Amino acid sequence: MNEILSQGRAVELDDVQGLIRFGYKHLTEACFLLLRVKDPAAARTWLAQAPVTSAVKADPLPETALHVAFTSEGLRALEVAPDLLAQFSAEFVAGMASDAARARRLGDIGANDPSGWKWGTGNRMPHVAVLLYARSGQLTAWEQEIEAQCGAGFVRIERLSTSDLHGMEPFGFADGISQPQIDWERKRPVRDQDQLEYSNVSCLGEFLLGYPNEYGLYTARPLLTPRRDPDALLPKAEDAPDQADLGRNGCYLVLRQLQQDVQGFWSELNRQADGDVDLRERLAEAMVGRKKNGEPLVALSEDSVAGNDPAQRLKLNDFTYEADPRGLRCPLGAHIRRVNPRNADLPPGPPGLLSRLWRMLGFNATARHQDLVASTRFHRLLRRGRTFGTDVTPALSATQSSPGTETGLHFICLVANIKRQFEFVQSAWVIGSKFDGLTGERDPLLGHRLPDPGDSPTDGFSIPQADGPDRRLNRLPQFVTVQGGAYFFLPGIRTLRYIATTHSKGL
Ligand code: HEM
Known part of the structure; x- marks a missing residue:
């Protein structure tokens, strides 16, 4: 067909x-x-x-x-x-x-x-x-x-x-x-002004020029x-x-050609964990927002298993952060939470007209918190990257030096609007040192660690704790280096x- x-x-x-x-x-x-x-x-x-x-x-x-x-x-x-x-x-x-x-x-x-x-x-x-x-x-x-x-x-x-x-x-x-689910059938209403819930479906025009986008408009071309x-x-x-x-x-x-310092990543986590292998893994998972096998930290359940089966992959992707507003299960600054905060235009809350009005006017505390992160549906990326280099076994690289291994990701994303999609995600959410109430940190995997103007450090990573102040990792080195790129x-x-x-x- x-x-x-x-x-x-x-x-x-x-x-x-x-x-x-x-x-x-x-x-x-x-x-x-x-x-x-x-x-x-x-x-x-x-x-x-x-x-x-x-x-x-x-x-x-x-x-x-x-x-x-x-x-x-x-x-x-x-x-x-x-x-x-x-x-x-x-x-x-x-x-x-x-x-x-x-x-x-x-x-x-x-x-x-x-x-x-x-x-x-x-x-x-x-x-x-x-x-x-x-x-x-x-x-x-x-x-x-x-x-x-x-x-x-x-x-x-x-x-x-x-x-x-x-x-x-x-x-x-x-x-x-x-991945965003593209509305190839063009069923999604083109002017869906008040999104009450996060949806993984994106209008075709977010990824293909010449079709209506999430604003119900045709991107200039x-x-x-x-x-x-x-x-x-x-x-x-x-x-x-x-x-x-x-x-x-x-x-x-x-x-973008992104070189990954695998050895640097795992040996730094080893240092932060004082050599405790379990803790080292948990810190790495907190930075990513998923376990190594792909299970999301917010939605861990007994029967969730990773795999290549599309049905399982769907399950691995069927979650939001609504039930974890403080980031106790998945830190607010984890890579996957930064690059796709999975929120709707209207902050979540109980059903009913009054509640909706209350939230639209921004009166409840959760709403004020959620308002700090722009609606996700205008900033989705269709990723098509491929890895390069040799497979460095993370367990080995935490403690041993693996000389001169060049490995990383040829990051590719497809978008209809470079500025509103890729550049926004990269600059506001990945590199931005103020995100969702956090300060002094950038994306834990991708950020450079250069200080902000006024010399304020940006090399931290906060892991919220239920019973006390955040656990804070400091003096993180840079793990990913850009080696080339073009639009x-x-x-x-x-x-x-x-x-x-x-x-x-x-x-
Ligand atoms: C070497 C660099 C990178 C590494 C190691 C990395 C790693 C990961 C991992 C492990 C995941 C979770 C698995 C998945 O959902 O597919 C993920 C998801 C994602 N990454 Fe990255 N990533 C890198 C660069 C980037 C860049 C540069 C961007 C965008 C500017 C980006 C945007 C995303 C997005 C949008 C998701 C999906 C999040 C979600 O919908 O939950 N990544 N990345």
Whole structure:
């Protein structure tokens, strides 16, 4: 089936790149080629027929997949008209490492400073990312085939390799559990103004341009007069049917190479726990907000078990923090609680009109507390990252030195609005040193530990206790370092062909 139909309006799945719909868990091998255009005409020739995988469900599952995304410099190098480029979002046009203010907001300072990145600045800024996925044992041949095809048009500046750590991230925790559930059927009311409960369902327009988002609005994107699309290659804009929609069925892709100091992480926890192995594990779990097998700390129950079974994964994700307002089970500052506080627009409370009015006016104490964290539904991320490097056994790395092991996460998230989704989560919730009533700490896994202005420290982590003051970890070192990054546009497949062919017509 090429289309998911609802309300008479279909989502053209054959025009959507498959990465938006699938994580390709069965394609355990992957690499990301970062390319620069060397010959624009040859580059466009390849892009015009590149074998991009669509979001149509294949049966049997595909053996390989390929995706193509562009930086704004890449679109410029392919000679896309400047006035079209200017219609993309400002942060995409400027780029991830555009200026010092953005770097400060994203936490890209100190050891994360773009001046030390392996790629993502100057002539190490990729124009195009080609993401390749394959079943075990098939990547090498797939990569050779693609490189032979695109060699005439591009030069490779970086190859990001990935490694299959079997659903775990390098610190040793299950990863890839929580994802927003995208409303492909378009059933979610587009103007759902007062969300009474947290929902994991997100409007399609949060992740795909050209559809209504959680505000019931269409995210700004390049729209063209029909004259500029003489062959009618592009879909029409839903909200402006006389215009061709260059954004429809595409989204933005944020890529960051995050190196993890696994040994540093576990030996620090060992120090904080005075060598007590059980305590060391519990401190690490408190920082993540889940046990190593993925069980959420707030919702531990006898029968919850981790695994790859989708039904079990759902169970692992079916919780909120409503019953744990003080963070006694899952610390307020734990990684997963920061990046998705799972709250609704209206703070929780008893049913009834009066109670609702009371809460809307912000009178009860819980409401004041909850108000400190913005509504989650406008800040969801669809994660598609892959791990890299060797598997460092956490137990070993707590006490022994494992020399020079490069391991980490090629973090990828897909969003319709880089600023409201990725940049907000990264700057306000991950790097922000004031979050949900906490001060003096950033995300315990991801934060840099540089002091705030006025020299106030940010290297702590608070673990609330039922019967006394918070347990406080201090002087945490930095565990994750940014080694590269860029903002990309992952176009719809018709837009990709348009970009590849339009130049010859002088549009
Ligand atoms: C090396 C870096 C990182 C590590 C080790 C890491 C680790 C984890 C782990 C173990 C989980 C829980 C498993 C899951 O729900 O999938 C998780 C969830 C998540 N992470 Fe990260 N993460 C990293 C970077 C980031 C970054 C940079 C962001 C965003 C700016 C982010 C956003 C999220 C989100 C949104 C979730 C899901 C939370 C939820 O819905 O409960 N992570 N991460």
